Amino acid sequence: MESKKTLVLGVIGSDVHAVGNKILEVSFQEAGFNVVNLGVLVSQKEFVEAALETNADAIMVSSLYGHGEIDVRGLREALIEAGIGDILMYIGGYLVVGSQEWSEVENKFKQLGFDRVYPPSTLPEDVIPTLRADLGI
C-alpha cells in the first residue's frame, strides 16, 4: 500500500531493554504501519536522522531504565532545528527512576515535547487506535 504511515521506533540513551521494542515492532507492522526500528541504545541524533531520511510520520521513543528524563532533553528542539519540529512524538516505558505519581511524569514529558506519554504496562492495542487517530487514518 502506498498510504502506509511510517514510524521510527527506538529505545533512547544507554538503555538496552529490547523485549518491548521487539513486540512494538511486530505489533505496529501487523497493524499496517511501515516500521523503521532503530533498536536499543539509540541517540537523539539517530532518531532525528532516521525521521528525516524515511520521511517519518511519527517517532516512538521508549525508555525503560530510568534515565529517560535526562536522555530526551533537547530532542524536540533538535527536531525543530532539522525542520521537522511538528512531527508526532510518543514516549513510553519506565520514564523516571523509581515510581512517581503518573500525572507528574506525564506532565514532565509533555513539557519535554512529547504528544503522548505512556506508562509501562501499556499494551500495543492500547496505543494503536490513538495513533491512527492522531495520524488521521
Next chain:
Amino acid sequence: MESKKTLVLGVIGSDVHAVGNKILEVSFQEAGFNVVNLGVLVSQKEFVEAALETNADAIMVSSLYGHGEIDVRGLREALIEAGIGDILMYIGGYLVVGSQEWSEVENKFKQLGFDRVYPPSTLPEDVIPTLRADLGI
C-alpha cells in the same frame, strides 16, 4: 516449696485459643509458680471463684479472638466485690478486633483494671521477670 506464688490462668469469654494458654501454663510452672489453669472458655465468675478458692497472687487473663474488650468489662469490679479488689491482674493476646495502635489498646485495658497489658507476640520470658518483680520475689 511453701513460698510458691499462685497464678490463676485462663482464656476469657467464648474464646477457645488453647495453644498459648498451654505454653504459658508450662512456662510459669517451670519458672516456679503454682499454676491454676482454667483453660479456655472461662467466665468472669470462674476467674473470681478460682482466685478466691486458691488464694491466688495474680490472675493472668488471655484473650485472643478479638472480643476481649467486651468480655473483661466488670471483671475488676467483680473482684472488688469479692473482696480481692487489689489482686494483681495481667492480660495478653489479641485484645481487640483488627489491629489498633498498641498504646491505645494498652490504655483501654489499663482503664479496665489490668495492671499490665501484653501484645500478641509476647513470649513467656518477656513476662516472667516483670511478674516476679510485681509480686516482690
Next chain:
Amino acid sequence: MAEITHNKLDWQELKGEREEVLAGWVTGQEVDLEDAFRFHKALPPHLNFGVRMAQAKEEGVTLAQPRAGVADLASHTKLLKYLQDEGGADLLPTTIDSYTRQNRYEEAEKGLEESVREGRSLLNGFPAVNHGVANCRRLVESLSVPVQVRHGTPDARLLAEITLAAGFTAYEGGGISYNIPYAKRVPLEKSLRDWQYVDRLVGYYEEQGITINREPFGPLTGTLVAPSVSHSVAIIEGILAAKQGVKSLTLGYGQCGNLMQDVAALQTLTILAEEYLEAEGLTDVEITTVFHQWMGGFPNDEARAFGVISLGGAAAALGKATKVIVKTPHEALGVPTKEVNAQGIRTTKQVLNMLKDQVYPENEQLALEREIIIQETRQILDKTLELGKGDWALGTVRAFEAGVIDVPFAPSSFNAGRTMPARDNEGAVRFLSWGNLPFNKEIQDFHRAKLAERGKAEKRTPSFQMVIDDIYAIGQGKLIGRPR
C-alpha cells in the same frame, strides 16, 4: 439420650426438634422451607458451591477462598464484594462471630448494636442468626460467586436452618471438628447428634434436588496436627454426613509445611475417603478437597507472611487441592482489613496460576509418605469402627474416650490430649508420643526413628521443649524449631 448411631434420622421425627431449634431466636420464625427451595432453585448454577467445586475438580484447578466476616450487613456485603472484585476470590465465605458459635445470641446482638454504633466491628464475624433469613438473602443475591458459612459451632442447628433458607449453598463444620477444637465441655454424643440434624437438613435439601456442599473443618486446632489424625476426623465426618443424605462433600487438610508430606496428605485424603465411603455403600457422593494455608502462628512481618502464604498456595496447587483457604499478611496482627485480605488472595492466585499446569513428580519418598498416612489412618479408623461395633458415631465417641483419636492442643475435655507432635529433621509433622493412637510397631518405630534423627542433628533429646520450639518456629521465620 438414646445411644448414638450413625443411622439416617427420620425427617418426620425431627419435626418437634426443629420447632424447638427455630424458637431459639426470633429470626427462626423466618425459616420457610418451601420458600427456601424456591429460592435455591431460582439461583443460577454458578452461584452453587457444590457445582463450582465439581467443575474445578473436573478441570483440575485449585480455587481460592478467603475467610471474612464483620458484624453489620452493609459492611459485610461490601467486604465480600471487595474480595470478589478486587481479590479475585473464586469462592466466598461468611465467617460467623464467636458468640453465635456458642449460641449466645444476646451477646451477639449487643456486639452487633455496638458495632453499628461505633462504626467498627466489635464482633469477630457476621452474626447470621441475628441478621435472619431476609437479610442474609440480600447478601447472597448481591454476590456473583458461591458463598459458604464458616464458623466453629458445636450446635449449629439454628445457624444452618437460617443460612440455608437464606440461600447459602455450602456449610462448614462437623460434630468432631467443630467441637473438639472449639469447645471445652460439649459431649461428643451431643455435637455429633446436632450435626446429624444439620446433615439431615442438608439431605432434605438434596432430596429436593438442591445441592448443599458440606465441609468438615480439616485443620482442627491448626497446630502440628499430623495428616492421619485430621484425615481420620475428616473421613468419619464425611461418612456421618453422607449417611444423612449429603452428596457434595469437601474434605480438608491444614498445611503442615513439609511439601512432600502436604502433597501426600492431599493425595491420600481422597483415596482413603472414597475407600471408606464405599465400604459403607455411600457411592454417590462427590468428594473434593480443601487445603488450608498454615493454620498455626504466623510471622508478624507482612513480607514474611507473604512467603508463608505463597508456600501454602504452592502446596495446594502441587497437591491438586480443589480449593485453598487463604490466609492474609496480617494473620498475626489481627482480623485483616478488606485490602489486606484481598492481597492474600491475589498472592495465592498468582502462585496457583503459575503452578496449575505443573505436577509434583511421583517418586519413592512420596509413595512412602503416602503409605505412612494410609496405614496410620486405617489403623485409627479400623479401631474406631471396631470400638463402635460397626457404628461410626458410637465408635467416634468411644475412640475419643480411649484416645484412639486424639487431637493435639484441643481444649475439649472429651479429648485425651495424650499425644505430642513434633517436626522431624525435614520438617514433616511426626509423633514424639502417640498416646493411645492405635499404631502398630512399624509405625511407632518410624516415628521414633524420625525424631531420633532430628534429635541427633540438634544434639538434644526430643522433649516438650522441641514441641514449643516448633509451635513458635514459623512465626519466627523458619519451619523447624531448632535450638538457637
Next chain:
Amino acid sequence: MAEITHNKLDWQELKGEREEVLAGWVTGQEVDLEDAFRFHKALPPHLNFGVRMAQAKEEGVTLAQPRAGVADLASHTKLLKYLQDEGGADLLPTTIDSYTRQNRYEEAEKGLEESVREGRSLLNGFPAVNHGVANCRRLVESLSVPVQVRHGTPDARLLAEITLAAGFTAYEGGGISYNIPYAKRVPLEKSLRDWQYVDRLVGYYEEQGITINREPFGPLTGTLVAPSVSHSVAIIEGILAAKQGVKSLTLGYGQCGNLMQDVAALQTLTILAEEYLEAEGLTDVEITTVFHQWMGGFPNDEARAFGVISLGGAAAALGKATKVIVKTPHEALGVPTKEVNAQGIRTTKQVLNMLKDQVYPENEQLALEREIIIQETRQILDKTLELGKGDWALGTVRAFEAGVIDVPFAPSSFNAGRTMPARDNEGAVRFLSWGNLPFNKEIQDFHRAKLAERGKAEKRTPSFQMVIDDIYAIGQGKLIGRPR
C-alpha cells in the same frame, strides 16, 4: 587486533594497557595495588564474598542477595545498611548505573551532581568510577556482610580496577553475558578480551592470596532463556575466567518458572561446569551457583509480585542454589525504595528457611529434564570448541557468528537472534525454533513434540503470537500465555 585466544594474559604485558585504562577517569589515579592488597588482607573473612559462598555451599543453605544502587555515597551506604539490618540480606550488591556501564563517566557525573542537588537519585545505580577508591572503601568498611559489584558493562576494566582496589570482594559479569544482552555494537572479540583483563586482574589478586569471587551474569536477557543456552554461556565464561586465574566462581541461572526444569537446571549447572573445567585441567576452582528470581516482566500488583518472588525462593531452595538474587514487589513499578527492597528479601528468606531442610525428590521426569539440559548444553559447547579448534574464546566468537550460541531477544548485532523460545504445556521453556543451535534430531523432536502438545491443548498452531503471550504471561498473573 590479534586473533583472540583463551590463554592466560601476561601480567607484565598488561602494564601499558592498565595505564591507559586507569587514565580513563580521574579516579583511576587512586588505584594502588599494594595498598589494595593490604586493605583486602586486613578485611575479616566474614566480609569476603567467596569465603561466605563456600561456607554456604558446605552447609547446604541458600543465601539471599538483593540488587540495589543509588547515585550518592551517603544514600547508597544507608540503603545497603538498611537491606542488611532490616532486610536480613546475607550478601550485598552495589548496582552500577547505566551510564557507567557504557563508560560514559561524564554523563554519570552530571547525573550524580543533579541527584545530589535534587535530593533524589536520577541515576539507576551507583557510579562507582566517579566516586573513586577512597569513597568506595568507606562503603565497604561500613558493612558487616560481603558486597559485590553488579552491573552490565561490556568494558568493565576501569570499574574493576577501582572497585577491587576499594575492597569489593566479588564482581559480576563476563565477556558474553555483559555484552550480548547489554550492548548493540560491541564485538565479542573486544568484550571477551576486556573481560580477560578483568579476570586476569582478579587472578593477580588471587596470586596474592586474596579471593575475589567472579560471577558470570546467568539470566542474560531474562526473557525465556532456556537452561542450555544460559548454561553454555555460564560455563564458557567460567572457563575463560579460570584460565586467567579466577578461583572462586559463581555460575548463574534465571528462573524459567517450571519448578522441575528450574531444579534440573540448577543441578546440571554444577555437574556440567565441573566436567568442562576439568577437561581444561582447571580443577582448583570453587564452583557455587546463583539462582535469579524471575527476570522477565513482573505483575504490577505487589501482592502478585510477592507470589512470583516466593516461587523463585522455593525453586532456589529446592534446587539448592548457593545464593538467590531477590526481586522486589515493585519490580514492575520502578527502582524500589529500600523498604520495598527489604520486603522482597524477607519474603524470600522466609521461604528459604522453611524449605532449607527439604529436598526436591529424585524422580524420572527430573532425570529426563536433566538429561535434556545436559545433552543440549554439550551439543552447544562441543560445537563451540570445535569451531574454536580447541580455543574457547575463539570458539565463542565463531559460535555466535554461526548462531550456535544464540540468546533470545538480545539487542546485540553479534547475536544471530534466530531462535524462538516458548513454553510447553507444563510451562517449561522450550524451542519453537532453535535457529542454528546444533541440536541433534532427538532433541529437535523433543522440542517439536513438546510444543505440538501445547498447541493441541490450546487449539492453535505455535507461532510468534505464542511467544508474545508467554512474555506477558507472568505479568498478567499466569505462567503460560494461553489464548483467552
